[in-house]
Amino acid sequence: MKCVKIKGVKEFEVSEINEPENSDKVIVDVKKCGICGSDIHNWVMGTPAGLVMGHEFCGIVTNPGSRKDLKIGDRVTALPISPCDNCEACKTGNPQYCPETWSNALGLSLTSPGALAPKTSIRPDMVLKVPDSISDEEVAMTEPTAVGLHAVNLANIKIGDKVLVIGAGIIGLVSAMFAKKAGASNVVISEANIARAEKAVALKVADKYYDAKDENMLKKVYEDTIKGYDVVIECCGNEPAVTSALMAVKPGGTVVLVGVATGAINIPTVVAVTRELTLKGAIAYTKEEFQTCIDLMANKEIDVLKFVSDTISLEEVQKAYERLTSGNDDAIKILVDPNK
Numbered sequence: 577m578k579c580v581k582i583k584g585v586k587e588f589e590v591s592e593i594n595e596p597e598n599s600d601k602v603i604v605d606v607k608k609c610g611i612c613g614s615d616i617h618n619w620v621m622g623t624p625a626g627l628v629m630g631h632e633f634c635g636i637v638t639n640p641g642s643r644k645d646l647k648i649g650d651r652v653t654a655l656p657i658s659p660c661d662n663c664e665a666c667k668t669g670n671p672q673y674c675p676e677t678w679s680n681a682l683g684l685s686l687t688s689p690g691a692l693a694p695k696t697s698i699r700p701d702m703v704l705k706v707p708d709s710i711s712d713e714e715v716a717m718t719e720p721t722a723v724g725l726h727a728v729n730l731a732n733i734k735i736g737d738k739v740l741v742i743g744a745g746i747i748g749l750v751s752a753m754f755a756k757k758a759g760a761s762n763v764v765i766s767e768a769n770i771a772r773a774e775k776a777v778a779l780k781v782a783d784k785y786y787d788a789k790d791e792n793m794l795k796k797v798y799e800d801t802i803k804g805y806d807v808v809i810e811c812c813g814n815e816p817a818v819t820s821a822l823m824a825v826k827p828g829g830t831v832v833l834v835g836v837a838t839g840a841i842n843i844p845t846v847v848a849v850t851r852e853l854t855l856k857g858a859i860a861y862t863k864e865e866f867q868t869c870i871d872l873m874a875n876k877e878i879d880v881l882k883f884v885s886d887t888i889s890l891e892e893v894q895k896a897y898e899r900l901t902s903g904n905d906d907a908i909k910i911l912v913d914p915n916k
């Protein structure tokens with residue numbers, strides 16, 4: 577079958593891969609698959625060559641494998657992770673801390689090709705059945721939505737808090753959405769891409785935005801908040817973004833680091849020391865948070881479809897990555913329909 581593989585630095589190829597073989601794994605026909613900011617890091621680095629990405633998906637079961645409770649035709653998604661189930665983290669419901677969680681992760685490892693293909697196969701215990709009331713597009717949005725929920729759960733936002741979210745990609749936007757739900761009185765976005773920043777405000781996810789390239793941004797932060805934001809959620813991972821997160825939070829405040837830096841970065845830790853900041857990393861989600869996102873969509877308590885900008889074919893994936901990294905396009909989440 578057809579698939580999209582990493583070929584080199586910023587280069588994909590539409591290629592061939594064997595269809596998944598029958599085993600205990602759940603095999604699905606992929607309906608929709610999201611392009612993730614983490615996938616962009618792999619594409620930019622061009623590694624690992626041959627990787628078939630795609631870990632945010634909606635699929636229709638064609639072979640339930642060892643899952644006796646599933647049948648052909650069921651609509652599902654899955655946590656793309658590969659926890660060991662035996663370690664302390666796994667046994668306490670925190671598979672995101674398991675050292676094996678990314679080793680065979682779906683669409684993130686060579687051992688488990690992802691959903692940028694018409695079919696994929698998934699570790700049975702990670703598969704979640706979804707209700708008919710949510711669309712294929714919403715189902716494909718579950719994974720990034722759960723990342724934002726996890727970040728906000730770690731942020732301990734109190735009613736009335738002022739929250740700054742750095743980066744208005746999908747992770748920043750869902751974090752901003754949940755920050756409001758958690759009781760923040762004021763949610764502001766900082767973005768380097770003004771088209772995206774304006775969209776965040778137009779979608780009513782943020783009350784206003786700062787231009788991250790404006791050298792007076794921090795001055796504006798202090799004009800708006802006096803001492804800085806109660807909570808800052810950093811959703812970019814680069815040096816200027818993490819630095820601005822530390823500078824924009826109030827003394828005693830909390831910074832949640834969600835953005836992934838692919839190498840070591842220089843940040844002014846003295847700011848964290850002298851302001852006694854709480855710095856927290858946030859990785860992935862728990863199974864409960866994943867299910868919560870499905871439930872919130874089913875109950876119409878959150879609308880994540882407003883973040884979907886386009887649906888494209890496998891042949892258009894290369895162009896979509898170029899668009900998402902152009903720095904001036906307002907596209908947020910681009911979904912791939914491998915049968916388009």
Ligand SMILES: NC(=O)c1ccc[n+]([C@@H]2O[C@H](COP(=O)([O-])OP(=O)(O)OC[C@H]3O[C@@H](n4cnc5c(N)ncnc54)[C@H](O)[C@@H]3O)[C@@H](O)[C@H]2O)c1
Nearest residue numbers: 613614743745746747767768788813817835836858859860
């Ligand atoms: N921790 C986790 O579990 C987890 C999960 C998924 C994604 N991520 C990471 O979160 C980050 C965001 O993911 P995404 O899908 O939203 O990515 P994205 O690339 O779509 O969005 C990042 C945004 O940050 C903006 N930006 C870059 N530098 C900035 C700066 N200095 N100030 C303000 N804005 C700036 C970019 O213009 C872009 O809009 C990525 O690093 C991704 O790898 C982490």
Ligand SMILES: [Zn+2]
Nearest residue numbers: 612632719720
């Ligand atoms: Zn993702």
Ligand SMILES: [Zn+2]
Nearest residue numbers: 660663666674
């Ligand atoms: Zn484990």
